[in-house]
Amino acid sequence: MHCIQHNPSTTSLSSSASSIHGQNKFSDIRTQSISVRGRDGGRSMIKCIATSSSEKTAYKTQVSRNENLAKLQAGYLFPEIARRRAAHLLKYPDAHVISLGIGDTTEPIPQVITTAMAERSRALSTVKGYSGYGAEQGEKPLRAAIASNFYADVGIEEDDIFVSDGAKSDISRLQVLFGSKVTMAVQDPSYPAYVDSSVIMGQTGQFQKDVEKYGKIEYMRCNPENGFFPDLSKVFRTDIIFFCSPNNPTGSAASREQLIKLVQFAKDNGSIIVYDSAYAMYVSENKPRSIFEIPGAKEVAIEVSSFSKYAGFTGVRLGWTVIPKELLYSDGFPVAKDFNRIVCTAFNGASNIAQAGGLACLSPEGIKAMQDVVGFYKENTQIIMDTFNSLGFKVYGGTNAPYVWVHFPGQSSWDVFNEILEKTHVVTTPGSGFGPGGEGFIRVSAFGNRNNVLEACSRFKQLYK
Amino acid sequence: MYKISTGSSIMHCPALLESRSRLKAQMETSVVSAAPDYFTRTRVSRNVNMEKLQNNYLFPEISSRELEHMKKYPHAKVISLGIGDTTEPLPEIVALSMANYARCLSTPEGYKGYGLEQGNKELRKAIAETLYKDLQIKDTEVFISDGSQSEISRLQLLLGSKVTIAVQDPSFPAYIDSGVIMGQAGEFDHASGRYQKIEYMKCGPENNFFPDLHETPRTDIIFFCSPNNPTGQAASREQLEQLVEFAQENGSIIVYDSAYAAFVSDESPRSIYEIPGARKVAIEVSSFSKIAGFTGVRLGWTVVPDELLYSDGFPVLHDFNRIICTCFNGASNVAQAGGLACLSTEGLAAVHSAVDHYKENARILVDSFTSLGLRVYGGVNAPYVWVHFPGSKSWDVFSEILEKTHVTTVPGSGFGPGGEEFIRVTAFGRRDNILEASRRMKSLLS
Numbered sequence: 001m002h003c004i005q006h007n008p009s010t011t012s013l014s015s016s017a018s019s020i021h022g023q024n025k026f027s028d029i030r031t032q033s034i035s036v037r038g039r040d041g042g043r044s045m046i047k048c049i050a051t052s053s054s055e056k057t058a059y060k061t062q063v064s065r066n067e068n069l070a071k072l073q074a075g076y077l078f079p080e081i082a083r084r085r086a087a088h089l090l091k092y093p094d095a096h097v098i099s100l101g102i103g104d105t106t107e108p109i110p111q112v113i114t115t116a117m118a119e120r121s122r123a124l125s126t127v128k129g130y131s132g133y134g135a136e137q138g139e140k141p142l143r144a145a146i147a148s149n150f151y152a153d154v155g156i157e158e159d160d161i162f163v164s165d166g167a168k169s170d171i172s173r174l175q176v177l178f179g180s181k182v183t184m185a186v187q188d189p190s191y192p193a194y195v196d197s198s199v200i201m202g203q204t205g206q207f208q209k210d211v212e213k214y215g216k217i218e219y220m221r222c223n224p225e226n227g228f229f230p231d232l233s234k235v236f237r238t239d240i241i242f243f244c245s246p247n248n249p250t251g252s253a254a255s256r257e258q259l260i261k262l263v264q265f266a267k268d269n270g271s272i273i274v275y276d277s278a279y280a281m282y283v284s285e286n287k288p289r290s291i292f293e294i295p296g297a298k299e300v301a302i303e304v305s306s307f308s309k310y311a312g313f314t315g316v317r318l319g320w321t322v323i324p325k326e327l328l329y330s331d332g333f334p335v336a337k338d339f340n341r342i343v344c345t346a347f348n349g350a351s352n353i354a355q356a357g358g359l360a361c362l363s364p365e366g367i368k369a370m371q372d373v374v375g376f377y378k379e380n381t382q383i384i385m386d387t388f389n390s391l392g393f394k395v396y397g398g399t400n401a402p403y404v405w406v407h408f409p410g411q412s413s414w415d416v417f418n419e420i421l422e423k424t425h426v427v428t429t430p431g432s433g434f435g436p437g438g439e440g441f442i443r444v445s446a447f448g449n450r451n452n453v454l455e456a457c458s459r460f461k462q463l464y465k
Numbered sequence: 466m467y468k469i470s471t472g473s474s475i476m477h478c479p480a481l482l483e484s485r486s487r488l489k490a491q492m493e494t495s496v497v498s499a500a501p502d503y504f505t506r507t508r509v510s511r512n513v514n515m516e517k518l519q520n521n522y523l524f525p526e527i528s529s530r531e532l533e534h535m536k537k538y539p540h541a542k543v544i545s546l547g548i549g550d551t552t553e554p555l556p557e558i559v560a561l562s563m564a565n566y567a568r569c570l571s572t573p574e575g576y577k578g579y580g581l582e583q584g585n586k587e588l589r590k591a592i593a594e595t596l597y598k599d600l601q602i603k604d605t606e607v608f609i610s611d612g613s614q615s616e617i618s619r620l621q622l623l624l625g626s627k628v629t630i631a632v633q634d635p636s637f638p639a640y641i642d643s644g645v646i647m648g649q650a651g652e653f654d655h656a657s658g659r660y661q662k663i664e665y666m667k668c669g670p671e672n673n674f675f676p677d678l679h680e681t682p683r684t685d686i687i688f689f690c691s692p693n694n695p696t697g698q699a700a701s702r703e704q705l706e707q708l709v710e711f712a713q714e715n716g717s718i719i720v721y722d723s724a725y726a727a728f729v730s731d732e733s734p735r736s737i738y739e740i741p742g743a744r745k746v747a748i749e750v751s752s753f754s755k756i757a758g759f760t761g762v763r764l765g766w767t768v769v770p771d772e773l774l775y776s777d778g779f780p781v782l783h784d785f786n787r788i789i790c791t792c793f794n795g796a797s798n799v800a801q802a803g804g805l806a807c808l809s810t811e812g813l814a815a816v817h818s819a820v821d822h823y824k825e826n827a828r829i830l831v832d833s834f835t836s837l838g839l840r841v842y843g844g845v846n847a848p849y850v851w852v853h854f855p856g857s858k859s860w861d862v863f864s865e866i867l868e869k870t871h872v873t874t875v876p877g878s879g880f881g882p883g884g885e886e887f888i889r890v891t892a893f894g895r896r897d898n899i900l901e902a903s904r905r906m907k908s909l910l911s
Contacts, residue, residue, distance in 0.1 A: 058774060059745045062716025063685045065775035066625035069784045076790040079582075104578040109570045117567035117799060124762070125560035132550035132760040132893075136525070165611055165763070165797065172792035176618070176646060179512035180626065196791045200622060239509045270508025299505045314578040315798035316570070317611075326504045329511035338515045344522040345642045346618035351611070351797040352761035353563060449573075 068202045071214070077192045077433040078102045084417075085427045092425065098456045100384075101427035103248070103402065103445040105312040106452075107376055109357075110369030113311055116360030120353050134349045137340065138163025138320070142355050145362035146320050150280075150305075154292040160324050160336065162343055163358070165317040165350045167278050167306040168193050174274060174302065174321070175201040177335075177342050182239040185218035187230065189249055189434030189441070191276065194242040212436040221437050224396060224407070228252035232261060237269040243291075244276035246283060249434045249443040250405045251397015253287040259294045266300040272327065272335070273301040278319075281310050281374045283400045298324035302335070309377075309402065309447075310370045311361045318354040377402045380453045381446035387457040388444075391464045402446040405431070409440055416442050424459035514648050517660070523638045523879040524548050530863075531873045538871065544902045546830075547873035549694070549848065549891045551758040552898075553822055555803075556815030559757065562806035563799050570798075580795045583786065584609025584766070588801050591808040592766055596751075600738040606770050606782065608789055609804070611763040611796045613724055613752045614639050620720060620748065620767070621647040623781075623788045628685040631664035633676065635695055635880030635887070637722065640688040658882035667883045670842065670853070674698035678707055683715040689737075690722035692729060695880045695889040696851045697827075697843015699733035705740045712746040718773065718781070719747040724765075727756045727820050729846045744770040748781070755848065755893075757807045757816050764800040823848045826899045827892035833903035834890075837910045848892040851877070855886055862888050870905035 074080065081101045089097055123129025137143065143161040150156075164170040171193050180202035186194045195217060198204055205215020213219055218238045220230035228250050243262060246253040254262070266273050275291035283289050291301045306319035323336040350358075360366045385398040394407040408416045413430035420428055420442070429445070431438030446453070520526065527547045535543055554560075569575025583589070589604040610616040617639050626648035632640045644650050644663060651661025659665050664684045666676030674696050689708060692699040700708070712719050719737065726735040734740065737747045752765035773781040806812045831844040840853040854862050859876035866874055866888070875891075877884025892899070 058772065058778070059713075060716070060774045060776055060778055061712075061718050061746060062776050063624075063628060063718050065777055065779045065784065066623060066627075068625060069623070069787060072787065076787065079790050102579065106576070106578060108572055108576040111571045114567045114571040117570075118564035121560050121563035121567060121799070121803075123560075124555045124563075124758075125557045126554055130552070130554040130758070132552065132758065133548065134761050166794050168794045169615075169792065172622070176622065177512060177515070178509075179514055180648065181512075182509060193791060200788065200791065202626065266507075267505070270506070272507050272509050300507060312570075312576070312578065315580045315795070317794065317797040328504055328506040330506055330508050331511055332506055333511050338511065341515065341518065341522065342646070344525050345639060345646065346615065348612050348614040348763065349761070351763040351800050353567065353799050354797050357567075447578075 068200050071199050071204065071206055072196060073207050076196060077429070080433070081427065081429055084421065088421055088425070088427075095425040096455070097425045097427065098448065098452045098459075099427045100444045100446070100448055100453070100456055101429045103309070103447055105309060105314050105447050106449050107312055107373050109312045109316075110366070110373065112363065112365045112369055113357050113360045117316075117353050117357040120356035124352075131352060134352050134355070136343045136347060136349045137161075138350065139352070139355050139359070142359045142362075143320075145359055149362045149367065151290060151292060151322070154290060155298070156292055156322055156324065160322050162321045162323065162339065163350050163355060164319045164321055164347075165354070166308060166319045167276060167304045169347075170304050170319060170321045171274075171276075172197045172200075173342055173346060174304070174339070175203070176346060177339050178203075178240060183216060183218070184240040184242065185220055185235060185238040186242045186435070187222045187244065187247065188219035188436060189222070189431060189438030190242065191244055191248045192434060194274075195435070212432070219435060219437065222247070222250060222252070223437060224394070228396070229254055229258045232265045235265070237271065239271055241266060241271050241273045242276065243273055244278070245288075246279040246401035247397070247403075248276075248279065248401070249397075249403055249429065249431065249438065249441075251399070251401035251403040252405075253283055253285065253400035256288050256293070259288055259291060263291070263294045263297050263300055267296060270330070271300065273297075275301050275303045276305075277303055278306040278309055279401045280305065281370065282378060282402055284378070285400055287400060292322070292324070298326040300327070302327065307358055307361060310374060311357070311366075312373060313354070313357070316354045316357060318350055318358045376450075377446050380448060380450065383453055383457055384444050384446055387460055391461065393464075398446075404444045404446065406442045406444060407440060408442060411440060413439055413441060420460075420463070424456070424463050426456045426459060514646050514650075517645050517650065517653060518642065519653050522642060523875070526879070527873065527875055530867065534867055534871070534873075541871040542901075543871045543873065544894070544898045544905075545873045546890045546892075546894060546899075546902055547875050549755065549893055551755060551760050551819075551893050552895050553758055553819045555758050555762075556807075556812060556819070558809070558811050558815060559803050559806045563762075563803040566802035567799050577798055580798050580801070582789045582793060582795050584796060585798070585801045585805070588805050588808075589766075591805055595808045595813070597736060597738065597768070600736060601744075602738060602768055603771070606768050608767045608769065608785065609796050609801060610765040610767055610793075611800070612754060612759075612765045613722065613750050615793075616750050616765060616767050617720075618643045618646075619788055619792060620750070620785075621649070622792060623785050624686060629662065629664070630686045630688065631666055631681065631684040632688045632881070633668045633690065633693065634665035634883030635668070635877055636688065637690055637694045638880060640720075641881070658878070658885075665881060665883065668693070668696060668698070669883060670840070674842070675700060675704045678711045681711070683717065685717055687712060687717050687719045688722070689719055690724070692725040692733070692847035693843070693849075694722075694725065694847070695849055695875065695877065695884065695887075697845070697847035697849040699729055699731070699846035702732070702734055702739070705734055705737060709737070709740045709743050709746060713742060716776070717746065719743075721747050721749045722751070723749055724752040724755055725847045726751065727817070728824060728848055730824065731846065733846055738768070738770075745772045745774075748773065753804055753807060756820065757803075758819060759800070759803070762800045762803060764796055764804045822896070823892045826894060826896065829899055829903055830890055830892055833907055837907060839910070844892065850890040850892065852888045852890060853886060854888060857886055859885055859887060866906070866909065870902070870909050872902045872905055
C-alpha cells in the first residue's frame with residue numbers, strides 16, 4: 001500500500017445515507033483514511049490506496065478477519081465527521097470553519113486542576129514522590145472523593161467505584177465483561193459506542209440496510225412524540241439496557257418518574273442498565289443526576305461517567321464506573337467481582353497524573369471551577385437554542401445538556417449536514433449517525449469558544465432567514 | 466472465596482479486592498464474596514469465559530499475599546522483588562515536560578481536547594524514527610496506547626473469539642487470560658495446568674528457552690515475548706528468523722512483545738522487524754513502563770505494518786484502527802508529552818541511565834543466586850532473574866522465601882505449567898533493597 005495526500009478532485013463524498021452505510025469490504029473500499037490533526041486543531045486526511053497489482057501478489061496470512069469487524073458499516077461516526085471537516089478545509093482553505101460537530105471541549109482546564117497535575121508530574125521525578133503501578137481500580141483518595149462528591153446520599157461507596165481512562169474505554173470493557181451472548185437494548189438515537197462495541201463483541205446480527213439497524217439489538221425509539229423516553233411496553237426484554245441521561249445526542253434528561261419506570265422495567269425483566277451519566281453536571285431542572293437516586297437501582301444498574309465534559313479532560317482521559325456490590329448475575333455472582341478481574345487483566349489503571357488532576361477537580365475549589373466551565377458551555381447552549389428557536393425550528397435538548405437537537409422534518413440529516421457545512425462552514429453532526437431514530441435531526445454541540453458560537457449562530461441566521 | 470491450587474493441596478483464602486500499593490501506602494482491603502441471598506439477582510447470565518478463569522490475575526494475587534504477610538509481621542521490612550514495578554524516579558526532563566504540558570492546558574493557546582485516537586503525530590514519528598531507525602516503520606503504522614496490558618486486550622478484541630493462539634510456556638499471564646476472556650480457550654485442565662485449545666510452547670533450559678517449532682502445531686496467533694518475561698531470555702537472530710519463517714509457512718500472525726527491548730545487552734534483536742519478512746507476519750507491542758518508569762503514567766505503542774493482511778486480503782491495520790477509534794480514546798495527552806521527552810536526546814540518555822541501574826541490580830541478583838550454587842537464567846538481557854529450584858513446587862518456594870526472608874518474588878507456575886520449579890525475581894528496586902534482599906537470600910539458602 002502507498003499513501004497519498006488527499007486530492008479533492010479524486011474524492012467522491014456521497015451525501016446519501018446508503019453510501020455511509022455501504023459495505024465495508026476491502027474489495028469495495030480500497031482506500032483507508034487516516035486523519036491527522038494539524039496545528040490549528042483541524043484534521044487533514046491521508047488516504048492509503050492499495051494498488052491492484054500489489055494486492056494480487058501481496059502475501060496474505062491465513063488468519064481470518066474477525067467477522068464482527070466486517071459487520072460494521074462504516075468508520076466510527078466522529079472520525080467520519082472529522083474527515084468531512086478536513087475535506088471541507090481543503091476545499092475552502094481560507095474559510096473560517098467552526099466546529100460544533102464532535103463534542104470536543106474548548107475551554108482551558110482550570111488552574112487548580114492543572115497545577116495538581118503539574119505537581120504530580122514533578123513529584124514523579126523525586127524519590128519520595130515516585131510511584132509506579134497504581135491500583136487498577138484507581139487511587140483510593142480519588143475513589144473516595146468520587147463517592148463522597150457524587151454519590152454521598154445514595155449509598156454508593158468508595159469500593160464500588162472503578163476509575164477509568166474515560167467512558168469510551170469502559171463501555172468496551174463492560175462489553176468484554178458481558179461477553180458475546182448477551183442481548184442489548186439502546187435508545188435510538190444514541191451515542192454510537194454502545195452499538196459499535198456490541199457489534200465488535202459479537203452480540204449482534206448483520207446490519208439490515210432497509211431499517212438501518214443491526215440484527216438482535218433492541219432499538220428503543222426516543223423522539224418528540226414520546227418525550228424522548230421509550231415506550232417500555234413495546235420494548236422486548238434484553239439482558240443489557242444502555243441508557244444515557246442527560247442524553248447524547250438529543251439533550252433530553254429523563255425525569256425521576258421515567259427513571260423509576262426504567263428501573264422497574266429492568267427489575268421485572270432481570271436486566272442490567274448501563275447508565276451513562278457523562279453529562280450529569282449539565283442538569284438544570286429538577287431531574288436525577290444519577291440512576292442511584294432511584295430506589296432499587298443498585299440491584300439493576302451500572303453507572304458510567306467521565307471528567308471529559310466537566311473539566312475539559314477529553315485529552316487527559318479520566319472517568320469512572322460504579323458497580324454496586326448488590327448487582328448480581330443470575331447465579332448470584334457479583335458483577336463487580338468479574339469487572340474487577342477485567343480491570344486487573346485488560347487494563348492497568350488510569351494515568352496517575354490524570355488521577356491527580358481528578359482529585360483536584362473534586363476539591364471545593366475544583367468543583368466550583370468545573371461548575372464555571374459547565375456554566376460557560378450552558379450559556380453557549382442557550383445562544384444556540386435561541387438562534388434556532390428564533391428561526392422557527394423545533395428545537396430539543398439544550399436545557400440539561402450541551403447538545404441542541406434541531407428538527408429538519410422530511411430531510412436527510414446528511415444532506416442538511418452538508419448544506420450547513422457548505423454554506424456556513426459550520427460542522428455539525430447528522431442525526432442519522434446516531435441511529436435511524438436520528439434521521440431528520442441535526443445535533444449542534446455547544447462546545448466552542450464564545451466568539452465562534454456567536455459567529456456560527458449569525459451564519460445560521462443568514463442561511464435560514 | 467477463591468482457590469489457589471498448589472498441586473498437592475488446595476489453599477482457601479478470603480477473596481480480596483486489593484490495591485497494589487507499596488509498603489508506604491495505606492493498606493486497604495474490602496471483601497467481595499458471594500452476596501447474601503436478600504439481594505435480588507438479575508437474570509443476566511455470567512459470562513462463561515469469566516467462569517473459566519481459574520483464579521485472580523497473578524499480580525494482584527502476589528500483592529495480596531504480600532499484604533497478608535505484612536499484617537502478620539508488621540515490623541518486618543518486606544522487600545518487593547515480585548511484581549515488576551519500577552522504582553527509580555522519572556528523569557527530570559521527562560517530569561518537567563509533563564508538568565509544563567499540564568500547565569499549558571490552562572491556557573487558550575495550549576489547551577487540547579480530544580487527541581487523535583492513534584496518538585499524537587509527533588510522538589508516533591519519534592517512535593518510528595528513534596526506536597525503529599532503519600527498519601522502515603512508518604509513523605502511520607505506530608499506534609500509541611495506554612500500555613501493553615490494555616493493548617493486548619484490544620488486540621484480542623480485534624482478533625475475535627475464533628482464532629487459535631499459541632503462547633510461550635511460561636509467559637506473561639495477560640496473553641492467556643485475555644484469550645480466555647475473549648473465548649479463545651476451552652476449559653482449564655487441572656492435571657496439565659493448561660487451558661484447552663491454547664497451544665503452550667514450552668521454553669526451558671532444555672531447549673535454550675526457545676520452543677521446538679517442529680513440534681508446534683499451527684495456530685492463527687503466536688504470542689512471543691523477547692526479552693522474555695518471566696525467563697529473562699532474549700531470542701537470538703537465528704531463533705527469530707525461525708519464528709518468522711514458521712509464521713510465514715503457517716500463515717500465522719506473531720504478536721511480538723518487546724517491552725524489555727531496552728534491556729538487551731548483546732547482539733540479540735530488539736525488534737521483530739529486524740528480521741526480513743516480519744512486516745508481513747508480525748505485530749509488535751511495546752511500552753514505556755519499564756524503559757522510562759511509566760508504570761503509573763501509562764504509555765505504550767503498537768506497530769501494525771501496512772503489509773499485514775488477513776486471509777481475504779483485508780489489512781489488519783484498518784480493523785485495528787477501527788478498534789482504537791471505537792473502544793479507546795487515545796492515551797493521556799500529558800503522558801504522551803512525557804513520552805516525547807523520553808525520546809529526545811537528553812531524555813534517551815536519562816532513560817538509559819535508569820535501565821542501567823536495573824541491569825546492575827540484575828547482575829547483583831544473578832551473582833548472589835549463582836554463588837549459592839543455584840541454576841540461574843535471565844538477568845542479562847532483561848530485568849528478571851529466573852532461578853531454578855529443581856523438584857520443588859514454586860508456590861512453596863515463594864512462600865518459604867517470603868516467610869523466612871520477607872522478600873516477595875513470583876512463583877514460576879503463575880506464568881504457566883512450564884514455570885514450575887522456578888522463581889522469578891525482578892531487578893526493579895532501590896539499590897539498597899536489592900543488596901539487602903540478596904543478603905537475606907544468601908542466609909536462607911546457603
